[in-house]
Structures are given as C-alpha cells and as structure tokens.
Amino acid sequence: MSYAVEAQGVAFPYLMIQMYRSGEASGSMDKTALIMADQYTKDHRIKGKKKSAMTYPIILIIVTILVLLIVYLMVLPSFFDIFKNVDLPLITQINIGISHFIQDYWYYLILIFAFLIVGFMAALKIKKVRFKVDKLKNKMPLFGKLMITIYTSRFARILCSLYTSGMSIVNALNIAKTTIGNVYIESQFDSAIKKIRNGETLSQSLKDIEGFDVKLTSSIYVGEESGRLETMLTNPADDFDFGAEQASERMVTLIQPIMIIFLALVICLIIISVLLPIYTLYNNVGNM
Known part of the structure; x- marks a missing residue:
C-alpha cells in the first residue's frame, strides 16, 4: 500500500506514506488508517477556521485600499484648480503630491x-x-505567540500519530520535524535526535528547541515518569489545537480595530488637508 501511494507522486502527503509504511511493518494498518483519518480531519478543520478568521481582515484591507484610491484619484483632484493660488499647508502638499504621483x-x-x-x-x-x-515569525509581537501555539499543536499531533502507530521515537521525530512548517525549528531537531541516541529522554531533548510552548515538554515529562507517554502526547495536542483556535480569534479581534483606526486616521488627515486651504480661502475672501 505504501509503495502504491508513494508512486502517485504529490497526490498523497509524505506523512501518510510513512505512516502506512510503519503500519505495514507492525501489522496495524487498520489502526494507522484511522489515525490518519482523524489527523487530516483535524488539519482540515483548523485550516478552515483560520481561513474564516482571516476573511474579515482581508475584506477590510481591500476596502481600505479602494477607499484611498477613490480619495486620491477622484476626490482630491477636484480641488486642484481651487488650490492653485493658495499657500498650502504641508499636509495638503503631501496629499496632493501623493495624488499626482498615483495619477501619473x-x-x-x-x-x-x-x-x-x-x-x-x-x-x-x-x-x-x-x-x-521563519525565525522572525516566532519573535513577532502579537503574532509570535500564535505561531508558536500553532507549531506546537501541529508537532504534538503528528508526533502522537506516529508514536501511537508503533514507530520508533527517532524515526517519528525525523518525520514530524518536516511537517511543522518552520525551517528554523526543524533545524534544531538534529541536536535533539542526537541527544536521544545518547540516552537522554524525549522531554530533555526537546527542552532546548526554541519555537515550542514550554507546556509541551512538561506534558511529555509527566508521560515519561508515569509510563503514559501516548496519553500525555494526545492530551496536549488537543489542548494546543484549542489554544491555536483561541489565539487566531484573538489575533483577528486585534486586527479589526487596528485596521478601522488606521483607515479613520488616514481619512481624517485627508479631510484636514482639504479643509485647511478652504478655510484660508474663506478668510481671504472675508478680508477683501
């Protein structure tokens, strides 16, 4: 089965091929197939929620760009002739310059x-x-914590699936590291795998990897001490999935008012840049 699936090229993910190969070797293909079904169902659900969460910010960004284009290409040019003989303030000169630049x-x-x-x-x-x-992603304000939660959730779920299918922990780590989606985190696994081969525990080996939530190694340590590593990998995977969903919602909640405030400030500056010279013209007419 694994060779047949692999022969289809990019039609099937690398993780599935390796999981089927492990299931064939251990004689547990039925269990492996169920694990994969659950794995990709969760992946699809999380991706769907992330897309839904980002829909409103994307629409808001597009609307902001369209509003600015309308202002600079249609609204401001209608005042050019009026402002020809007026001593314009700096903010008006900047906005008129931007309008000319976009037009030309x-x-x-x-x-x-x-x-x-x-x-x-x-x-x-x-x-x-x-x-x-990828290293910068983990250190970004607001987004960094979200990315760390997502990477930890993804790694915990994949490692749990590989380990419960009967694969050795070293082989499981070699496969799981390629599914995280972060080259910086992946590059640190060679050292962790070397520590495991030298006799260190999984929790000790993963402790120094930068880019994972510290709760992951704590959960693994509890699982090692209690002899329930499989269970202690499953529980944090579910917890981090929930945490990733909550973090995504918080991020969107923050993005929305930031974008609205930005749009409001830009429009206010443009209105001020138009009103100031009009006020000057009104005063000049009143003094004549």
Missing part, C-alpha cells in the same frame, strides 16, 4: 507591487532567507 505613475506602482510579491516568494525559496523569516 500608477503603472509603476502596479509593477513595483508585483515585483515585491514575486521577489518575496522567490526569496523564501532561498534557504538562508527562509531560515531568517
């Missing part, structure tokens, strides 16, 4: 935006750049 060089802005996206995607394929970006 919009195609350059599109090219620059496209180049930045393509360049960023290409840079992520470079190992050193991906390493630094």
